[in-house]
Amino acid sequence: MLNKTVEGRRTEAIARGVGVQTQIFADRAENSEIWDVEGRRYIDFASGIAVLNTGHRHPKVMQAVHAQLERFTHTCHQVVPYENYVALAERLNAIVPGPSEKKTIFVTTGAEALENAVKIARASTGRNAVVAFSGGFHGRTFMGMAMTGKVFPYKAGFGAMPGDVYHVPFPIEMHGVTEEASLAALERLFKADVDPARVAAIVIEPVQGEGGFYVTPKGFMRQLRDVCDRHGILLLVDEVQTGFARTGSMLAIEHYDIEPDLVTMAKSLAGGFPLAAVTGKASIMDAPSPGGLGGTYGGNPLGIAAAHAVLDVIEEEGLCDRANRLGARLKQRLEGLRAEVPEISDVRGPGFMNAVEFKDVASGTPNPGFANRVREIALAKGLILLTCGIHANVIRFLSPITIQDEVFSEALDILDTSIREARRA
Known part of the structure; x- marks a missing residue:
């Protein structure tokens, strides 16, 4: 099964008012990772728009639901x-x-x-x-x-x-x-x-x-x-x-x-x-x-x-404390890019509810094009990101708080590279 085949069917079958951020179709997911119908792996920094703080299919959640299904x-x-x-x-x-x-x-x-x-x-x-x-x-x-x-x-x-x-x-x-x-x-x-x-x-x-x-x-x-x-x-x-x-x-x-x-x-x-x-x-x-x-x-x-x-x-699992630690690492990585990426106008957010905002360097006005380029480049590299904001010039980060340390480090590297490449795009 190909993503483009399903996308064609989606366009024919579903009202266009239901917009989608990506044209990849999920086949399975675990914690912070999604695999599409073509078998490609993605790191999920969207969490279904902040729904999966405890990750995809957390074992304890799945066990509780299975037990209720039996009743x-x-x-x-x-x-x-x-x-x-x-x-x-x-x-x-x-x-x-x-x-x-x-x-x-x-x-x-x-x-x-x-x-x-x-x-x-x-x-x-x-x-x-x-x-x-x-x-x-x-x-x-x-x-x-x-x-x-x-x-x-x-x-x-x-x-x-x-x-x-x-x-x-x-x-x-x-x-x-x-x-x-x-x-x-x-x-x-x-x-x-x-x-x-x-x-x-x-x-x-x-x-x-x-x-x-x-x-x-x-x-x-x-x-x-x-x-x-x-x-x-x-x-x-x-x-x-x-x-x-x-x-x-x-x-x-x-x-x-x-x-x-x-x-x-x-x-x-x-x-x-x-x-x-x-x-x-x-x-x-x-x-x-x-x-x-x-x-x-x-x-x-x-x-x-x-x-x-x-x-x-x-x-x-101490997820409140973990959110603070993960958010601090993410913001530190983004702050480290500011000297090389003048399009970054702000890095913010409490805990692990973080965002980076982009501006046009010449005018100082919001730069939605840059934000979207980062999103598209990251997606091509296997990292799912979401934009937001009145001007769509903000990327928000909503990874599961349960994300594995090694996967989080991988995601930060992809994000870093994607922002740098967006300057050259």
Whole structure:
């Protein structure tokens, strides 16, 4: 079987709106490596977009899912509930920081988690409006698109978005938006467009994912907490991409020494199985009436079993500490290239949620062409990379945290060579 043959079939059979980053088709995978249908090996620095912090087919995750398969695969928790759903909720309630009592619901995708978080916020506050940030990404459902701060490709052509969703600039000092400017824009929004007494929630990612791996400054997050407290607004933290050891802690919000009101989680929660969650203060989570939350597949037993194993693996294998070590090595290697590659404008990211941003040397403007050349050269050498950012000029690194040391060293060498070759392309 050839990749190009399957690609031809894909083009004929699947709507073009489902874009793909590569034209290689997976046949099998193990930890940090993928083999395509032609038998070629790739090092996976994408992890299915941050889904595989514990790697492809981690033995403990696979064992847990196999054991659950032998018992039952579906009952719908709202019809016939099961104990491991309850137990996982208890574990997430303990993980989300802050002294308040917590409660949890399970759904299937990150976008669904954000949708439900907004429902919960509106039910709890009796308010409708939501404030989000430019560059943020919160899913492809209609409310998710409305909150997402990037038009193309997520909103283009889909008509009017749901109302009462507002955006303010995300603080990125290297692009001219200071923390003070962002907070001032929020205050202007409250004076010009929406009464803060109508705002149910402010939603923010601790590290913007699709937006370019820009880190929310600690002081800014704490000031948002103060703004929310002052106006009775809920602080909704989107941990879909940042969660489960990626930033060097179980959740990225742990770096900020604040208590969020609601937290959304998905992606690496279940190690490759579809599962998402909303966890928040119990008094807020209990606002919707019975039947107002849930879904047929929400909290699928296989995903629940996988998630228990993922949490065990993160603790037993010390993945938070490992994320910090791997990220430090990656950033050190990239920083070492800056003197020879002036296109590198920034290297950043907490833990192992890292990115490199490229600029045009002459103008200083974002350089998406350079980023894409690096991605294409690396792919030809067997390393899968993802670009991101409003200008698509950022490469983000999302390797499994369980990547073998020798494979990680190999990947760094390929990355180094690919960046150097991109200058000559």
